[in-house]
Amino acid sequence: MQRICRAFAVLTLPLCVLTATQLVAQTYTPLKNIPGQELMRRMQSAMSGIGEGGSVGDVRWDSTAGELWFEKDGWKTLHLANGEVHDAAKDAQPPESAQPSRSGRNGGERRPARGRQFTSTESPDGAWTAISEQGNLFLQPTKGDRIAVTTDGTDDLKYGQASWVYGEELDQTTAMWWSPDSRFIAYYKFDESQVKDFYILGGWTDTNTRIMSEAYPKPGGANPTAYLMVYDIAAKKQIEIDAFSVASGATEGTEYYLYNVLWTPDGSELLFSRTPRRQDVLDVLAANPTTGLTRLVVQEKQDTWQENRPLMRFLKDGTRFIWETEKTGFKHYELRTLGSASDAPALLATLSSGAWPVESIVQIDEEAGELWFTAWSGDIAVQQQLHCARLDGKNAVRSTRVTTEDLHHSNFRISPDGAHVVADGETTQIPAKALVYSREGNLLATLAQGSVKGFTTHELTPTELFTCLSADGTTTLYGKINFPPAFDATKKYPVIVETYGGPTIRLVTDRFSAGDTTSALGFIVVVVDNRGTPGRGKAFESAAYLKLGVVDADDQAAAVQHLAATRSYIDGARVGITGHSYGGYMSAICAVRRGDVFAAAVAGAPPTDWRNYDTIYTERYMRTPQENAEGYDAGSCVKLASKLESKLLLLHGMMDDNVHPNNTFQLANALQSVNRPFAMMLFPNGTHSIGSPAEQSVKWSFFVEALAPIAPDWPSKKPAAAAAAATLKAETK
The missing domain is CATH 3.40.50.1820 (Alpha/Beta hydrolase fold, catalytic domain)
Known part of the structure; x- marks a missing residue:
């Protein structure tokens, strides 16, 4: 012993x-x-200094004067017609007619701990807070007593929570979802009773250890089962969303994952994704929150595995959305319509195509009817390029490549009229340089260039x-x-x-x-x-x-x-x-x-x-x-x-x-x-x-x-530089 x-x-x-x-x-x-x-x-x-100097600060567009104002060691101007750059007068500032670049960026997302879901969420009207606690779902009004929506929750049967594997692998950080009008709250019912726990011993450096357990499904073993529920606040009634019946499009006897839950912009339906355990088919379904009945919005299939969370981004009308598909073998964008119970969803336009995949949306300009996006579309497949496509899909070649140089491009700043863009261009050996392109793909100017002299030095x-x-x-x-x-x-x-x-x-x-x-x-x-x-x-x-x-x-x-x-x-x-x-x-x-x-x-x-x-x-x-x-x-x-x-x-x-x-x-x-x-x-x-x-x-x-590497013989200074320094020191004595 x-x-x-x-x-x-x-x-x-x-x-x-x-x-x-x-x-x-x-x-x-x-x-x-x-x-x-x-x-x-x-x-x-x-x-630390190699490659620096190739970026510019603030950028302002003066379409009236045909000028770009940019900050680089003070304000400078670029004449967009001829590419001439001039220093602005001392203390000069861009005129009021000079507008900032359009931005399609969203703020950072707040996230719970890894593999977890938030345990509370406030209703849009501020009247309620939904709370998942000890396996049950409660509604806490701003005044008065909390309401127990469920009472049979346990360690294995949880409401308003999912499991670790959903958080880790399906990026499911939420488990309760308020409708935009605060009339309904959708939530998970999660059954982990068949999943074996995995135990980890904690407190290894403490006086006593402790046991930590997690329902952790192993390949080929029992999985948790997720159900989607909706509670009607006024009617005080809960229903289960139909996600598993043959009528909903499910195959009898097949296990499914339900995730990526959100309400339609108008709150009339609850959207969610469904994929079988093999994850080779993706269904996006829309559910009626009153009846629980569902309809198919879009389906994707692959011979291997299907991406679980393709982009689905709604336009301002709340019925059309940009959809990410890999059905051609490369990730591309489509414009689709959500449809309704009486109007079938439809593919409206193919927005991009080619033997290369898109990466992400930079900007949607609905007024101009344009979509700006990045793609790995150059001859060098690891260079990111900027494209612009018509939202109606009527481009002869689907989209225009705006950044035409053989560089990796990022940090895009698009003019308000969409006629020009400032982008950083670089390669593995060329440091970033700030470039100005026209909408048609013409390189107009280089505003700044990073330095590489430190390599030699x-x-x-x-x-x-x-x-x-x-x-x-x-x-x-x-x-x-x-x-x-x-x-x-x-x-x-x-x-x-x-x-x-x-x-x-x-x-x-x-x-x-x-x-x-x-x-x-x-x-x-x-x-x-x-x-x-x-x-x-x-x-x-x-x-x-x-x-x-x-x-x-x-x-x-x-x-x-x-x-x-x-x-x-x-x-x-x-x-x-x-x-x-x-x-x-x-x-x-x-x-x-x-x-x-x-x-x-x-x-x-x-x-x-x-x-x-x-x-x-x-x-x-x-x-x-x-x-x-x-x-x-x-x-x-x-x-x-x-x-x-x-x-x-x-x-x-x-x-x-x-x-x-x-x-x-x-x-x-x-x-x-x-x-x-x-x-x-x-x-x-x-x-x-x-x-x-x-x-x-x-x-x-x-x-x-x-x-057995040998540390390089790397003198602190090059011999010539060291000799020059020694001579200078001797001459100054």
């Missing part, structure tokens, strides 16, 4: 590294003491955008290479691949970067977006469907192999990979599957077997283990543990309620059972993000030991 207790105490130390072969007193080197760390600080300082090499072929030999991948200071192409450098690699997040865009400070330890730092990441069309994003950990990991390996074969300074025998969450999974699966490429890996909070993660996320991309056992096994770090040849470090927070610590424990156990050496550090109070100051120290200590 004493021996067991002593081992358990070691496991729960805040900073411990356990390996299959040893437990040593000095487990890592603090980052500040790692050779090259002082160069990281210098590099951070040297990078500080002996830094600009980050490089590169392309290579994926593991299928045909698909183009994009990546970035970050170089160490005083880079010498005649030397060999170890490589660190920083990765995420999963659905929903892309890392590579053609935006300016002055470098990565971790390269100062002596590494080449590489980032690659593999197939399975977004922003390149549905086929690219769906390439890893049913095969997570195979296609995506092989693409990361293919990128490294390409670099090693084409760049003499890449040491293909010293390559590490690291990431967190899905990036942690990518790191671990690359270590066990692709040890021929990756010599070392640091995996932060990795889901090591997809059977351990939640239903909504996992089944969206992998279906259930019952349907896709081969795919789950092929992507399981645990099942493939015996193949580990790389050096592996596992990092995990013991309080991680998202990717549970048992993921790391299962992999550790599998590795120990076959006597494969590895390292592991657990953080007793760490959540999913870990959040410990030791995390970076542990990671980079491991990589420095595993890959």
Whole structure:
């Protein structure tokens, strides 16, 4: 018993590294003491001014005078007809006729804790506050006693609340919705009685521990069931919305998720999204709040998975809306009508088209009948461009590309008349510059340009955008290479691949970067977006469907192999990979599957077997283990543990309620059972993000030991500059 207790105490130390072969007193080197760390600080300082100077401040449009006023070291004017720039008179200000740019931006959204929903909401007229408390829904008037709308709520049956998985994977932050006229309140009825709880032990550093539980549905297991209810304030009556009957369009015997709930602008109907457990079909339904009857507004289908929350943005009339669809294989915009019980919904116009996906709406100008939006539409697929389309869809080519230069564009400021736009344009090696385009796509002027002279001054090499072929030999991948200071192409450098690699997040865009400070330890730092990441069309994003950990990991390996074969300074025998969450999974699966490429890996909070993660996320991309056992096994770090040849470090927070610590424990156990050496550090109070100051120290200590980089020989000044400084000092004595 004493021996067991002593081992358990070691496991729960805040900073411990356990390996299959040893437990040593000095487990890592603090980052500040790692050779090259002082160069990281210098590099951070040297990078701070590189690229600056390319933006302008306030922008005002004087259409009467045909001028643009902009702030850049004082007010300046641009003549829009000939592109001439002049300094304004001292203390001069834009005239009253000069108007600010139009803005389509919304304010920041208030959000509850991760995976949760707000527990109270005030009615639009201020007369009521709806409260979800201890599983039941209550209405509190501004005066008088609260009303219990429900009384049978329990820990498993909740009203006015959803479950963690709805908040985490469907972004459902609300569970109660007032109608605009405050006559009705819609709310969730959530049944979690069939879902197994997952238990986490908290208080690891306290005198006593505590048990924390969460209903957490696992792939192929029981799911929570959501119902939508509506309470009529005046009639004091509640009804259930018909979301599951054949009459509503549901398939008998199919499980559904109900989410993305909102009222129509006029409050006549309740809108919500419905998708089956496989998430390959999306129905947007409109419900009558009095009868509960529903009708179909729009439906989307995919062979793989369907995006759960396409944009649905209403125009001012409250009946037409802009809709985001991927039915062509690329995300595009349509204009649709909501319809009614007596008038069928309809597609009014296709607003964009092309073999590229849209990204987001910048501005809707209903008076001019125009939609301004961004898209990944250039020859370089990681450059964002600005487009303008007619809302009636009558453009011959659907939309006009306004930003015609081969740059990544952002920070758009559109003139009130829509005739011109100021945009920041940049690439990985060209810092942002403020550009003025005409509505037709003509570049009129450059207002400001960022500086790159700091690269030469500080002996830094600009980050490089590169392309290579994926593991299928045909698909183009994009990546970035970050170089160490005083880079010498005649030397060999170890490589660190920083990765995420999963659905929903892309890392590579053609935006300016002055470098990565971790390269100062002596590494080449590489980032690659593999197939399975977004922003390149549905086929690219769906390439890893049913095969997570195979296609995506092989693409990361293919990128490294390409670099090693084409760049003499890449040491293909010293390559590490690291990431967190899905990036942690990518790191671990690359270590066990692709040890021929990756010599070392640091995996932060990795889901090591997809059977351990939640239903909504996992089944969206992998279906259930019952349907896709081969795919789950092929992507399981645990099942493939015996193949580990790389050096592996596992990092995990013991309080991680998202990717549970048992993921790391299962992999550790599998590795120990076959006597494969590895390292592991657990953080007793760490959540999913870990959040410990030791995390970076542990990671980079491991990589420095595993890959043996040599800190760059980077003098504080260039020899010529140092000699000139010494001469000047001597002459002044």
